[in-house]
Amino acid sequence: GAVVSQHPSWVICKSGTSVKIECRSLDFQATTMFWYRQFPKQSLMLMATSNEGSKATYEQGVEKDKFLINHASLTLSTLTVTSAHPEDSSFYICSATAAGEGLTDTQYFGPGTRLTVL
Amino acid sequence: AQSVSQHNHHVILSEAASLELGCNYSYGGTVNLFWYVQYPGQHLQLLLKYFSGDPLVKGIKGFEAEFIKSKFSFNLRKPSVQWSDTAEYFCAVNRGNQGGKLIFGQGTELSVKP
Numbered sequence: 653g654a655v656v657s658q659h660p661s662w663v664i665c666k667s668g669t670s671v672k673i674e675c676r677s678l679d680f681q682a683t684t685m686f687w688y689r690q691f692p693k694q695s696l697m698l699m700a701t702s703n704e705g706s707k708a709t710y711e712q713g714v715e716k717d718k719f720l721i722n723h724a725s726l727t728l729s730t731l732t733v734t735s736a737h738p739e740d741s742s743f744y745i746c747s748a749t750a751a752g753e754g755l756t757d758t759q760y761f762g763p764g765t766r767l768t769v770l
Numbered sequence: 771a772q773s774v775s776q777h778n779h780h781v782i783l784s785e786a787a788s789l790e791l792g793c794n795y796s797y798g799g800t801v802n803l804f805w806y807v808q809y810p811g812q813h814l815q816l817l818l819k820y821f822s823g824d825p826l827v828k829g830i831k832g833f834e835a836e837f838i839k840s841k842f843s844f845n846l847r848k849p850s851v852q853w854s855d856t857a858e859y860f861c862a863v864n865r866g867n868q869g870g871k872l873i874f875g876q877g878t879e880l881s882v883k884p
Contacts, residue, residue, distance in 0.1 A: 656813075684870055695860065695874045696814075745814070749870045759872060761806075761814040 655679055656748050658762035665736055666770055673731045673765045675746030681726040682748035686759060687719070690743040702729050736769040743767075774863050776875035783851055784883045791846040791878050793861030802864040803844040804872070805835055809857045817859075820844065831855070853884045 655678040665671050675685055684703050688696040700721050702708040708721035718740075720732040729748075733740055743766050747759040777792035795801065805817040818829025825837040835846045844861060861875040 686870070686872070695876045696872075698871060698873070701871060747814075747872075758804075758816060758819060759870065760816075763813040 654750060654760040656682075656746065656760050656762040658744075658746055658765050660765060661763060662766040662768075664768045664770065667737050668735055670732055670734045671736055671767060673733075673744055673746075673767075675729045675731070675748070675762055677727045677748045677750070677760070680748075680750040680760075682729075682750060683726070684749045685723055685729040686747045686749075687721060687729075687731050688745045688747065690745055690764070692743075696745060699731075733767065736767070738769045741767055741769045774861055774873050774875040776859075776861050776878050778878045779876070780879045780881070782881045782883065785853055786850045787882075789846070789848040789851045789855070789880070791859055791861075791880070793844045793846065793875055795842050795844070795861075795863045795873075797842075797863060797865055799865065803835070803837060804862040804864070805829065805833070805844075805846050806860045806862060807857045808860065808877075814860065817846070851880070851882050853882045856880060856882045 657676045659674045663671055686701050687699045689699050690696045698711050699714045700708045700710045702721050702723040704723050704726050710716045718734055723729040743764050745764040747761045749759055774795045803820040806814040807817050808814050817833050818827050818835055820827045820837045828834045833848050835844055837844050859878045862872045864872050
């Protein structure tokens with residue numbers, strides 16, 4: 653149980669285009685979803701926290717107009733990288749926490765999406 | 771600045787050797803502590819977690835971790851590693867009042883030689 657999927661697993665785009673990444677909780681309802689960014693050989697950096705039906709909360713230094721997050725349902729959150737540039741190339745990972753006793757605060761991670769901006 | 775620190779960037783061990791990976795955090799107050807593992811090409815998986823109670827926590831695959839509050843530490847241990855334990859290990863901290871927000875350490879790459 654507690655499986656999180658991401659789509660696509662990798663994407664290559666031209667500079668200036670926008671890219672949408674989906675994060676889905678497959679077998680549970682996600683009260684909260686998180687978006688992380690991971691650079692090679694580095695740790696995960698939290699970008700934003702989103703709750704279903706609410707505006708996302710962005711971490712300091714993360715441009716909310718560039719990284720648009722929508723959490724339209726309890727099983728789906730999307731991250732849109734707008735007007736992508738080469739410096740946005742990275743590994744984007746989502747995670748989700750589930751409602752229910754013993755599950756709160758344990759995050760279940762998706763497999764990540766490799767974004768390469770040319 | 772408040773942070774999570776993992777002491778070792780890369781650890782190389784032979785099979786059957788014992789493992790201890792250090793993790794220290796600098797937050798005061800109530801914390802929840804986690805160790806995640808990322809096998810090559812795979813997503814992060816939860817190894818174990820500590821919320822409260824017995825400070826010695828047992829996880830999957832023979833791993834355990836000990837929470838020492840006075841040292842702000844949550845070190846990961848395994849008595850005898852296997853080649854299949856080769857992976858990246860991340861310590862993470864969630865402050866009890868932060869709605870699940872995780873702060874990760876830098877990660878430790880473990881290479882186990884067969």
